Amino acid sequence: MIKTWSTPVREETRRKEPCALCGGSAFTAYLCCEGFAYVCCKNCSLAQINPQPDEAAISGRYSGVNYLEYELANEEAFLNLGLLSLADADFYKFESELPVDARRVLDIGCATGALLAYLLGRGWQADGVEINTAQAEYARRERGVNVYHLPLEKNMLEGGAYSLIIASHLIEHLRRPRVFLAEARRLLAPGGRLFLTTPNCDGFQARLFKNHWRSAIFDHLYLFSVKTLSRMLEQEGFYIEKTLTWGGLAAGIAPRPVKAAFDKLAKRFGFGDVMLIRAALRG
Protein backbone atom coordinates (compact mmCIF):
# COMPACT_ATOMS: atom_id res chain seq x y z
CA MET A 1 0.00 0.00 0.00
CA ILE A 2 1.27 3.49 -0.85
CA LYS A 3 1.59 5.63 2.23
CA THR A 4 0.60 9.26 2.53
CA TRP A 5 3.45 11.63 1.70
CA SER A 6 5.58 12.48 4.72
CA THR A 7 8.85 14.07 5.72
CA PRO A 8 11.47 11.33 5.22
CA VAL A 9 12.64 9.72 8.44
CA ARG A 10 15.51 11.75 9.90
CA GLU A 11 17.67 11.71 12.99
CA GLU A 12 16.19 13.89 15.71
CA THR A 13 16.58 14.28 19.42
CA ARG A 14 13.61 12.55 21.03
CA ARG A 15 12.32 12.58 24.55
CA LYS A 16 9.86 10.36 26.31
CA GLU A 17 6.66 12.29 27.04
CA PRO A 18 3.67 11.49 29.24
CA CYS A 19 0.60 10.37 27.28
CA ALA A 20 -1.07 13.43 25.73
CA LEU A 21 -4.53 12.18 26.66
CA CYS A 22 -4.27 10.81 30.20
CA GLY A 23 -0.75 11.72 31.37
CA GLY A 24 0.12 8.04 31.79
CA SER A 25 3.67 6.82 31.33
CA ALA A 26 3.22 3.10 30.61
CA PHE A 27 3.05 2.06 26.97
CA THR A 28 2.87 -1.12 24.91
CA ALA A 29 4.32 -1.63 21.43
CA TYR A 30 1.80 -0.95 18.66
CA LEU A 31 3.21 -0.45 15.14
CA CYS A 32 6.82 -0.79 14.18
CA CYS A 33 7.58 1.17 11.00
CA GLU A 34 10.88 1.82 9.26
CA GLY A 35 12.88 4.20 11.46
CA PHE A 36 10.08 5.00 13.94
CA ALA A 37 7.46 3.20 15.99
CA TYR A 38 4.10 3.77 17.63
CA VAL A 39 3.20 2.77 21.14
CA CYS A 40 -0.21 2.60 22.80
CA CYS A 41 -0.89 4.07 26.22
CA LYS A 42 -1.71 1.21 28.60
CA ASN A 43 -4.21 3.37 30.42
CA CYS A 44 -6.21 5.13 27.68
CA SER A 45 -5.01 3.35 24.49
CA LEU A 46 -4.00 6.54 22.64
CA ALA A 47 -1.56 5.53 19.88
CA GLN A 48 1.49 7.78 19.64
CA ILE A 49 5.11 8.09 18.60
CA ASN A 50 6.93 8.24 21.91
CA PRO A 51 9.76 9.22 22.63
CA GLN A 52 8.87 12.33 20.65
CA PRO A 53 10.91 14.85 18.69
CA ASP A 54 11.09 18.36 20.14
CA GLU A 55 9.20 21.43 18.88
CA ALA A 56 12.12 22.72 16.78
CA ALA A 57 12.54 19.41 14.99
CA ILE A 58 8.84 19.30 14.20
CA SER A 59 8.56 22.82 12.85
CA GLY A 60 11.72 22.12 10.82
CA ARG A 61 9.87 19.34 9.02
CA TYR A 62 7.33 21.78 7.59
CA SER A 63 9.66 24.54 6.49
CA GLY A 64 10.51 23.41 2.96
CA VAL A 65 8.81 24.00 -0.39
CA ASN A 66 8.00 20.28 -0.81
CA TYR A 67 4.68 20.71 0.92
CA LEU A 68 3.60 23.38 -1.56
CA GLU A 69 4.47 21.13 -4.50
CA TYR A 70 2.66 18.20 -2.92
CA GLU A 71 -0.43 20.27 -2.18
CA LEU A 72 -0.57 21.85 -5.63
CA ALA A 73 -0.28 18.43 -7.27
CA ASN A 74 -3.24 17.15 -5.20
CA GLU A 75 -5.18 20.35 -4.65
CA GLU A 76 -8.28 19.47 -6.63
CA ALA A 77 -8.64 16.06 -4.99
CA PHE A 78 -8.10 17.54 -1.52
CA LEU A 79 -10.62 20.31 -2.17
CA ASN A 80 -13.21 17.79 -3.34
CA LEU A 81 -12.68 15.75 -0.18
CA GLY A 82 -12.97 18.93 1.87
CA LEU A 83 -16.28 19.79 0.19
CA LEU A 84 -17.63 16.27 0.75
CA SER A 85 -16.68 16.57 4.43
CA LEU A 86 -18.52 19.87 4.73
CA ALA A 87 -21.65 18.31 3.27
CA ASP A 88 -21.40 15.22 5.49
CA ALA A 89 -20.90 17.38 8.58
CA ASP A 90 -24.15 19.27 7.78
CA PHE A 91 -22.21 22.46 7.17
CA TYR A 92 -24.85 23.94 4.87
CA LYS A 93 -27.61 23.68 7.45
CA PHE A 94 -25.29 25.21 10.06
CA GLU A 95 -24.41 28.02 7.66
CA SER A 96 -28.06 28.75 6.84
CA GLU A 97 -28.82 29.29 10.54
CA LEU A 98 -25.97 31.77 11.06
CA PRO A 99 -26.46 35.51 10.63
CA VAL A 100 -24.36 36.70 7.69
CA ASP A 101 -22.09 38.85 9.86
CA ALA A 102 -21.32 35.84 12.09
CA ARG A 103 -19.90 33.78 9.23
CA ARG A 104 -16.27 33.78 10.20
CA VAL A 105 -14.14 30.69 9.61
CA LEU A 106 -10.61 29.70 10.61
CA ASP A 107 -9.02 26.83 8.67
CA ILE A 108 -6.02 25.57 10.63
CA GLY A 109 -3.45 23.91 8.41
CA CYS A 110 -5.10 25.64 5.44
CA ALA A 111 -2.32 24.68 2.97
CA THR A 112 -2.89 26.60 -0.32
CA GLY A 113 -6.16 28.05 0.90
CA ALA A 114 -8.41 26.32 -1.62
CA LEU A 115 -11.17 25.53 0.88
CA LEU A 116 -10.95 29.03 2.35
CA ALA A 117 -11.33 30.52 -1.13
CA TYR A 118 -14.50 28.46 -1.55
CA LEU A 119 -15.88 29.75 1.77
CA LEU A 120 -14.83 33.30 0.94
CA GLY A 121 -16.87 32.94 -2.24
CA ARG A 122 -19.89 32.01 -0.10
CA GLY A 123 -19.57 35.21 1.87
CA TRP A 124 -17.54 33.99 4.83
CA GLN A 125 -14.73 35.99 6.38
CA ALA A 126 -11.98 33.46 5.86
CA ASP A 127 -8.75 33.23 7.86
CA GLY A 128 -6.17 30.48 7.81
CA VAL A 129 -3.23 29.22 9.82
CA GLU A 130 -0.37 27.65 7.90
CA ILE A 131 3.16 27.22 9.26
CA ASN A 132 4.61 26.28 5.89
CA THR A 133 5.73 29.67 4.58
CA ALA A 134 5.56 28.77 0.89
CA GLN A 135 1.95 27.65 1.24
CA ALA A 136 0.96 30.57 3.46
CA GLU A 137 2.33 33.01 0.87
CA TYR A 138 0.61 31.16 -1.94
CA ALA A 139 -2.75 31.27 -0.12
CA ARG A 140 -2.42 35.01 0.50
CA ARG A 141 -1.28 35.83 -3.01
CA GLU A 142 -3.46 33.50 -5.07
CA ARG A 143 -6.51 33.14 -2.86
CA GLY A 144 -6.71 36.52 -1.19
CA VAL A 145 -7.21 35.05 2.27
CA ASN A 146 -5.70 36.20 5.53
CA VAL A 147 -3.16 33.61 6.73
CA TYR A 148 -1.32 33.50 10.06
CA HIS A 149 1.94 31.66 9.82
CA LEU A 150 2.73 30.68 13.41
CA PRO A 151 1.45 27.55 15.17
CA LEU A 152 -2.14 28.24 16.25
CA GLU A 153 -1.63 29.24 19.87
CA LYS A 154 1.27 31.59 19.08
CA ASN A 155 -0.71 33.98 16.85
CA MET A 156 -2.57 35.59 19.78
CA LEU A 157 -5.83 35.61 17.86
CA GLU A 158 -8.93 37.25 19.26
CA GLY A 159 -10.93 34.94 21.54
CA GLY A 160 -14.49 34.02 20.57
CA ALA A 161 -14.02 35.31 17.03
CA TYR A 162 -14.91 32.29 14.89
CA SER A 163 -18.21 30.52 14.37
CA LEU A 164 -16.45 27.70 12.51
CA ILE A 165 -13.00 26.18 12.97
CA ILE A 166 -11.82 23.55 10.53
CA ALA A 167 -8.72 21.41 11.02
CA SER A 168 -8.36 18.70 8.44
CA HIS A 169 -5.51 16.19 8.67
CA LEU A 170 -3.75 18.40 11.16
CA ILE A 171 -4.16 17.26 14.76
CA GLU A 172 -2.24 14.02 14.19
CA HIS A 173 0.84 16.12 13.24
CA LEU A 174 0.88 18.14 16.46
CA ARG A 175 3.06 17.53 19.44
CA ARG A 176 0.57 19.05 21.86
CA PRO A 177 -2.91 18.18 20.60
CA ARG A 178 -4.57 19.23 23.86
CA VAL A 179 -3.02 22.69 23.76
CA PHE A 180 -4.35 22.97 20.24
CA LEU A 181 -7.89 21.96 21.29
CA ALA A 182 -7.85 24.35 24.24
CA GLU A 183 -6.88 27.19 21.91
CA ALA A 184 -9.54 26.18 19.37
CA ARG A 185 -12.07 26.28 22.20
CA ARG A 186 -10.95 29.77 23.19
CA LEU A 187 -11.27 31.02 19.61
CA LEU A 188 -14.78 29.68 19.03
CA ALA A 189 -17.74 32.02 19.37
CA PRO A 190 -20.69 30.83 21.46
CA GLY A 191 -22.64 28.40 19.29
CA GLY A 192 -19.55 27.81 17.14
CA ARG A 193 -18.47 24.46 15.76
CA LEU A 194 -15.21 22.61 15.30
CA PHE A 195 -14.81 20.20 12.36
CA LEU A 196 -11.87 17.86 12.93
CA THR A 197 -10.76 15.34 10.35
CA THR A 198 -8.01 12.77 11.00
CA PRO A 199 -7.12 9.17 10.09
CA ASN A 200 -9.02 6.52 12.06
CA CYS A 201 -6.67 3.96 13.58
CA ASP A 202 -9.65 1.80 14.52
CA GLY A 203 -10.77 1.57 10.90
CA PHE A 204 -10.68 -1.49 8.71
CA GLN A 205 -7.60 -0.47 6.73
CA ALA A 206 -5.52 0.33 9.82
CA ARG A 207 -6.36 -3.08 11.27
CA LEU A 208 -5.65 -4.85 8.01
CA PHE A 209 -2.42 -3.12 6.98
CA LYS A 210 -0.92 -2.46 10.44
CA ASN A 211 2.56 -0.91 10.00
CA HIS A 212 1.90 -0.64 6.24
CA TRP A 213 -1.24 1.41 6.80
CA ARG A 214 -0.99 4.55 4.67
CA SER A 215 -1.41 6.84 7.68
CA ALA A 216 1.32 5.22 9.78
CA ILE A 217 3.88 7.83 8.70
CA PHE A 218 6.73 9.71 10.33
CA ASP A 219 4.79 13.00 10.38
CA HIS A 220 1.84 11.53 12.27
CA LEU A 221 2.76 11.76 15.94
CA TYR A 222 -0.65 10.50 17.05
CA LEU A 223 -3.08 8.02 15.57
CA PHE A 224 -6.55 8.62 16.96
CA SER A 225 -9.63 6.46 17.15
CA VAL A 226 -13.11 7.90 17.53
CA LYS A 227 -12.87 6.94 21.18
CA THR A 228 -9.52 8.59 22.00
CA LEU A 229 -10.23 11.79 20.05
CA SER A 230 -13.74 12.11 21.50
CA ARG A 231 -12.35 11.73 25.00
CA MET A 232 -9.70 14.40 24.40
CA LEU A 233 -12.32 16.78 23.00
CA GLU A 234 -14.61 16.17 25.96
CA GLN A 235 -11.78 16.81 28.40
CA GLU A 236 -11.09 20.11 26.65
CA GLY A 237 -14.67 21.32 27.04
CA PHE A 238 -16.33 20.17 23.83
CA TYR A 239 -19.25 17.90 23.25
CA ILE A 240 -19.48 15.62 20.25
CA GLU A 241 -22.38 16.35 17.94
CA LYS A 242 -21.60 14.02 15.12
CA THR A 243 -19.00 11.43 14.16
CA LEU A 244 -18.48 10.07 10.68
CA THR A 245 -15.93 7.80 9.07
CA TRP A 246 -15.20 7.26 5.40
CA GLY A 247 -13.30 4.93 3.12
CA GLY A 248 -13.49 1.17 3.39
CA LEU A 249 -10.96 -0.11 0.88
CA ALA A 250 -7.93 1.62 -0.59
CA ALA A 251 -8.18 2.44 -4.30
CA GLY A 252 -6.73 -0.26 -6.50
CA ILE A 253 -7.01 -3.23 -4.17
CA ALA A 254 -10.51 -4.31 -5.22
CA PRO A 255 -12.74 -3.91 -8.30
CA ARG A 256 -14.55 -0.59 -8.29
CA PRO A 257 -18.09 -1.86 -7.48
CA VAL A 258 -16.70 -3.89 -4.56
CA LYS A 259 -14.86 -0.85 -3.28
CA ALA A 260 -17.98 1.32 -3.64
CA ALA A 261 -20.11 -1.16 -1.68
CA PHE A 262 -17.46 -1.56 0.99
CA ASP A 263 -17.02 2.21 1.30
CA LYS A 264 -20.75 2.56 1.94
CA LEU A 265 -20.63 -0.07 4.66
CA ALA A 266 -17.59 1.56 6.27
CA LYS A 267 -19.40 4.88 6.39
CA ARG A 268 -22.56 3.34 7.79
CA PHE A 269 -20.87 1.23 10.47
CA GLY A 270 -18.03 3.53 11.40
CA PHE A 271 -14.99 1.52 10.37
CA GLY A 272 -13.84 3.92 7.65
CA ASP A 273 -10.23 4.98 7.17
CA VAL A 274 -10.71 8.65 7.98
CA MET A 275 -12.99 10.20 10.56
CA LEU A 276 -14.65 13.52 11.04
CA ILE A 277 -15.83 14.76 14.41
CA ARG A 278 -18.13 17.75 14.62
CA ALA A 279 -17.92 19.27 18.07
CA ALA A 280 -19.53 22.20 19.86
CA LEU A 281 -18.66 24.05 23.04
CA ARG A 282 -20.03 22.48 26.18
CA GLY A 283 -22.11 24.61 28.52
Ligand SMILES: [Zn+2]
Ligand atom coordinates in the same frame (compact mmCIF):
# COMPACT_ATOMS: atom_id res chain seq x y z
ZN1 LIG B 1 -3.03 7.62 27.98
